[in-house]
Every structure is written in C-alpha cells, then in structure tokens.
Amino acid sequence: MSLASSTIASLRQRLLAKEISPRDIVSDVAQAIEKQNASIGAYLSWDLEKAFAEAEKADLSLPLGGIPIGIKDNMNVTGEPCTCGSKMLAENYTAPYDAGAITKLRSAGAVPFGRLNMDEFAMGSTTENSALGLTRNPHDLERVPGGSSGGSAAAVAGDLAVATLGSDTGGSIRQPAALCGCVGIKPTYGRISRFGLVAFASSLDQIGPITKTVEDSALLLNHLCGKDARDSTSLDVDVPDFTAAIGRDIKGLRIGLPKEYFISGIHAGVSAAVKAAIKKLESLGAIPVEISLPHTDVGVSTYYIIAPAEASANLARFDGVRYGHRSTAANDLLEHYMMSREEGFGPEVKRRILLGTYVLSSGYYDAYYLKAQRARTLIRQDFEKAFEQVDVIVSPTSPTPAHKLGALKDNPLAAYLEDIFTIPANLAGLPALSLPCGTADEGGKALPVGLQIIGKPLDEMTVLRVADAFEKA
Amino acid sequence: MPAPQIDIHHIAKLSRLALTDEEAKRYEEQLNRILGHIDQLSSYPLDAEPSAHAMPVFDVIRADVARPGFTQQEALSNAPRRAMDQFQIPKVIE
Numbered sequence: 001m002s003l004a005s006s007t008i009a010s011l012r013q014r015l016l017a018k019e020i021s022p023r024d025i026v027s028d029v030a031q032a033i034e035k036q037n038a039s040i041g042a043y044l045s046w047d048l049e050k051a052f053a054e055a056e057k058a059d060l061s062l063p064l065g066g067i068p069i070g071i072k073d074n075m076n077v078t079g080e081p082c083t084c085g086s087k088m089l090a091e092n093y094t095a096p097y098d099a100g101a102i103t104k105l106r107s108a109g110a111v112p113f114g115r116l117n118m119d120e121f122a123m124g125s126t127t128e129n130s131a132l133g134l135t136r137n138p139h140d141l142e143r144v145p146g147g148s149s150g151g152s153a154a155a156v157a158g159d160l161a162v163a164t165l166g167s168d169t170g171g172s173i174r175q176p177a178a179l180c181g182c183v184g185i186k187p188t189y190g191r192i193s194r195f196g197l198v199a200f201a202s203s204l205d206q207i208g209p210i211t212k213t214v215e216d217s218a219l220l221l222n223h224l225c226g227k228d229a230r231d232s233t234s235l236d237v238d239v240p241d242f243t244a245a246i247g248r249d250i251k252g253l254r255i256g257l258p259k260e261y262f263i264s265g266i267h268a269g270v271s272a273a274v275k276a277a278i279k280k281l282e283s284l285g286a287i288p289v290e291i292s293l294p295h296t297d298v299g300v301s302t303y304y305i306i307a308p309a310e311a312s313a314n315l316a317r318f319d320g321v322r323y324g325h326r327s328t329a330a331n332d333l334l335e336h337y338m339m340s341r342e343e344g345f346g347p348e349v350k351r352r353i354l355l356g357t358y359v360l361s362s363g364y365y366d367a368y369y370l371k372a373q374r375a376r377t378l379i380r381q382d383f384e385k386a387f388e389q390v391d392v393i394v395s396p397t398s399p400t401p402a403h404k405l406g407a408l409k410d411n412p413l414a415a416y417l418e419d420i421f422t423i424p425a426n427l428a429g430l431p432a433l434s435l436p437c438g439t440a441d442e443g444g445k446a447l448p449v450g451l452q453i454i455g456k457p458l459d460e461m462t463v464l465r466v467a468d469a470f471e472k473a
Numbered sequence: 474m475p476a477p478q479i480d481i482h483h484i485a486k487l488s489r490l491a492l493t494d495e496e497a498k499r500y501e502e503q504l505n506r507i508l509g510h511i512d513q514l515s516s517y518p519l520d521a522e523p524s525a526h527a528m529p530v531f532d533v534i535r536a537d538v539a540r541p542g543f544t545q546q547e548a549l550s551n552a553p554r555r556a557m558d559q560f561q562i563p564k565v566i567e
Contacts, residue, residue, distance in 0.1 A: 092551065093551050094551065096547045096548075096550055188528075203526035232533035233526070233528070298513065298514060300511075301513055304510075305514070320553060321552070321553075321562055322548075322551070322552055324551075324553070326553035331563070332563055332564075333562060333565050334489075335491070336562065337489040338486075338491035341489050341491075342491040342492065345490070350490055350492070351503060351504070353488050354479075354485065354500055354504060355507060355508075357487050357488040358484045361484065361487060368514070371517075371519055372514065373524055373525060374519040374521045374523050375517070375519055376523070377522055377524045378519065378521045380527060381521070429527025457527075
C-alpha cells in the first residue's frame with residue numbers, strides 16, 4: 001500500500017517506529033500527484049522543495065508530526081498562491097501570512113502541501129466553476145467530484161493526498177466527500193478559526209477536514225479546533241479529545257430520521273443505500289426515531305438569500321487596488337472598479353454578487369434578508385426541538401450521486417436545489433459529517449453515496465462515534 | 474404577489490460590475506428565475522426573531538492594545554500597482 005493511500009493514524013505509527021520518514025510520505029504523495037493529477041486535476045499547484053524542507057524539520061514528537069496535508073486554495077499559507085479558483089487572484093497574489101487553521105496544523109507538526117482546486121470563491125457544487133481547471137471524480141473521470149471543495153475530496157479519494165482541508169458554507173465539505181467516497185466533517189460554527197480563510201458567507205463558513213477514515217477526521221479536529229483571537233466568531237470552549245469517540249458502541253443512541261428528508265425526487269440508488277445504512281445502524285443497537293423538521297422546505301431559499309448577500313459584501317474588497325486583478329482598460333476610478341471586477345470574476349461569482357446586491361438593495365432588505373434571518377431562526381428551532389428526542393440526525397448527504405461533467409452547467413437553480421440536505425446544518429451552525437455508505441448505479445457505474453450525520457451544537461463527539469461505529473461494522 | 478423583476482443595469486452598477494450586454498440579458502433571466510423561487514418566503518409565516526448567525530456570540534471586543542501586523546512592504550506586496558510605497562489608483566481629482 002502506498003503511503004499516499006494510508007491513513008494518518010497508520011503513518012504516525014510507522015513514523016514513530018522509524019520505518020518511514022516524513023520525507024518518504026511527501027515524496028510518495030508528490031509521485032501520486034505527478035502520475036495522476038493530469039487526469040484528476042485535484043491540485044492547482046504544489047511546491048515540492050518547500051514541503052521537503054518542512055518535512056526534514058518536522059518534529060515527530062508532535063501529534064501530527066510529519067503528516068502532509070493538502071489545502072483548499074482559499075486558505076492563506078505564507079509564500080504560496082491562494083487563488084480561490086479565480087482569475088481575480090491567479091496572476092499575482094502570494095499569501096503574506098498563515099491562516100489560523102494553518103498555524104494550528106503547523107503547531108501540531110503537520111506540513112501543508114499542495115493547493116487544491118475549488119469552485120471559484122467556493123461558490124458551486126461541482127468544482128466546474130473554477131476558472132483555473134477541471135477536477136474529475138476519481139471513481140468516474142467523466143463525472144464531477146462535487147464541490148466546492150472538489151479538489152480536496154478528489155485528492156483524498158484518488159490517493160493523491162493523505163488528508164486535506166476544505167471549507168463548507170452550504171455543504172462544500174460534505175457533498176464532495178459524499179460524491180468522491182471519503183469522510184468530511186463540518187464542525188460546529190465557530191469551532192475552527194476562519195482567520196485567513198477567504199470569506200464567502202461569514203455567518204455560515206466553516207473549515208473542516210476531508211479524510212479516508214473517521215478516526216483521521218477526529219485526529220485532525222483535535223488540532224484544528226480552538227479559540228483564535230483573530231476570528232471574533234471563534235468559540236472559546238474546551239476542545240475534547242475527539243479520538244475518544246473512536247471504537248465505541250452506539251447501543252441505545254437515538255437516530256433521528258427527518259420525514260421531510262426522505263421524499264420522492266431522491267435518486268433510487270441513493271435512497272436504497274441510505275435505507276440500508278439505517279438498517280445497519282439499527283443492527284448496531286441504535287434506535288431509529290421519526291422526527292420532523294417542518295421548515296426544511298424554505299432552507300434553500302433562506303440560504304440563497306443569506307449566502308449571496310454576505311458574499312456581495314465580502315467580495316467588495318476585490319477592488320483591484322490592494323491585491324487581485326487590475327484592469328488596464330479603465331480611464332477613471334469607477335471604471336477601474338467595474339472593469340477589474342468584470343474581468344477578474346467568473347459567471348457564478350458575478351451571479352451571486354448580483355443576487356446578493358439585489359436582496360440588500362434599498363427597499364428590498366426587509367423583503368429578503370430580514371425574512372431569511374427569521375427563517376434561519378425557525379430552522380434552528382426545528383433542530384433544537386428534534387434534538388430533545390434524538391442524539392443525532394441522519395440523512396442522505398446529496399439527493400443524487402455525482403453528475404456527468406456539464407450536466408448542471410446552464411441551470412443554476414437546479415444546482416442550488418440539490419443543496420437541500422446540507423444547507424440546514426450551516427444555517428443552524430450544527431456539526432455534520434458525511435461518510436461513505438455504499439454505492440448507487442448510474443450509467444453502468446457504481447458511484448459512491450454519502451450518509452450525513454448531524455449533531456447537536458458542539459457535539460462532534462457523538463457524530464464521530466456514530467460514524468466510526470458505522471464505518472467499522 | 475407577482476414575481477419580482479430585477480433592474481439588472483442598476484444592480485450591476487451597485488455591484489461594480491461592468492457587464493456586457495449578453496451577460497446582462499443572461500443574468501437578468503437567471504436571477505428572475507432564482508428570485509421567483511426564493512420569493513416563496515414572502516408568503517411564508519415567519520413568526521420568529523431574526524438571527525444573524527447560529528451561535529450566541531455578540532459584540533466581541535478585544536483589548537485596545539497594539540498587536541503585530543504587516544510591515545508596509547508586506548501590506549504592499551500584492552498590490553497590482555504601487556508608487557512611492559503607496560497603493561496607486563487612477564486619478565480622482567483633476
């Protein structure tokens with residue numbers, strides 16, 4: 001088994017037994033990239049010499065000592081590009097500082113290695129909105145990897161990385177993890193610092209790991225979580241040892257099945273795989289409980305008001321002055337702004353900036369943004385009520401397996417509606433994980449299906465416990 | 474309530490996006506379709522306080538003390554154009 005296809009847990013054992021060195025791991029990952037990235041397109045760039053230099057210095061006594069981690073291209077790593085999959089930042093941006101999550105990884109001994117493709121500014125669910133290249137699903141190269149963290153998921157699934165970081169605003173960690181057949185967790189809002197993560201929708205964005213196993217996600221969370229004074233929304237709460245969730249039973253745990261999530265319109269293969277997964281959880285001693293999340297039907301509308309509104313404000317910083325693309329065609333300052341942004345941003349980003357600007361524009365704030373904020377409260381209250389009866393909630397992560405490349409390209413609304421199961425956890429700030437639960441047949445291929453497990457606020461522990469028990473059964 | 478109609482040229486200007494005519498036409502159609510969907514909220518009973526985000530964190534204030542930041546050169550390092558150690562913009566005042 002190659003080192004790139006190993007888990008963090010097994011690599012750490014072998015490092016400590018001195019069977020392998022950190023340089024061996026980086027070298028093996030680099031070989032996998034050289035060999036396969038041309039077809040999968042997970043990485044936008046990588047700096048092997050820098051990674052070797054950092055691997056040589058890695059302190060193996062630290063908990064993640066010597067482990068290379070691939071980074072979604074929207075988190076700043078000193079001296080590296082941070083393109084956000086956009087022409088806006090592709091030409092001439094070099095990160096002058098480390099993001100909070102990167103500082104955390106480094107202080108646990110990990111080595112950030114490689115920049116992973118994504119939908120431009122994390123807007124999308126196929127990675128086709130990247131202006132810088134196509135990423136393909138390792139399970140079928142004619143299909144999308146999901147998104148927006150498509151490069152992060154494809155790298156882990158294709159064994160081009162041991163583990164990666166992604167970011168999740170409406171499902172952007174969980175959905176690509178589901179479509180590529182790996183594990184991805186979005187922790188509770190505020191668990192991980194977003195300092196140095198290029199902001200999309202600040203009330204929803206959260207960083208999290210994408211890994212080959214639930215145990216690896218627990219290991220990474222141990223060292224990613226915690227208060228950062230540079231992100232005022234990061235939570236000042238204790239970080240438990242998440243690996244304590246590994247290897248436990250789930251007898252007597254109550255598993256909520258939202259009746260609004262098990263509806264017609266879900267791909268038959270996805271539905272069958274998820275139903276089989278629920279049977280398996282039951283056979284492990286969990287107790288299924290039907291619950292109701294009555295405001296599910298307004299989740300997508302609420303999200304597609306709040307996220308574009310916040311994005312339109314966050315992306316106002318791209319003015320062609322301090323960093324990013326600058327038009328050479330402008331004659332005055334207004335033209336300079338309008339041309340620089342017109343040339344730098346791609347179609348989906350423009351669409352969302354326009355939508356967000358519209359819902360916040362004079363006369364429409366009460367009709368859209370304020371209503372969406374009220375709906376967010378109702379959606380959160382749905383979960384609060386449900387969690388009085390159950391310990392976790394399970395659902396499909398995505399209503400379909402991976403689409404063919406280009407299938408949703410000219411229909412943004414259809415693409416948005418597919419976020420139905422992942423969006424509520426962002427709106428309510430809840431921890432949610434996706435892990436593989438079998439396959440669905442589509443076009444003669446067996447494509448991965450993801451099971452989503454949603455937990456109470458700050459209760460990643462129970463989410464990981466259920467996921468680990470399921471994974472090992 | 475009829476589906477809202479977006480004034481794409483007004484919104485593009487507010488957004489500081491110099492759309493081409495083809496883009497303006499396409500976005501107008503697409504946004505009207507998206508707004509037609511999200512307009513479901515307008516007739517939905519929403520009897521709840523608005524929440525700006527999910528966690529009960531309010532008014533985080535830090536101590537008013539200096540902390541490390543960029544040097545001037547670091548802050549300027551990604552500027553597409555600079556002059557005399559400052560960001561350069563097109564002329565604003567004649």
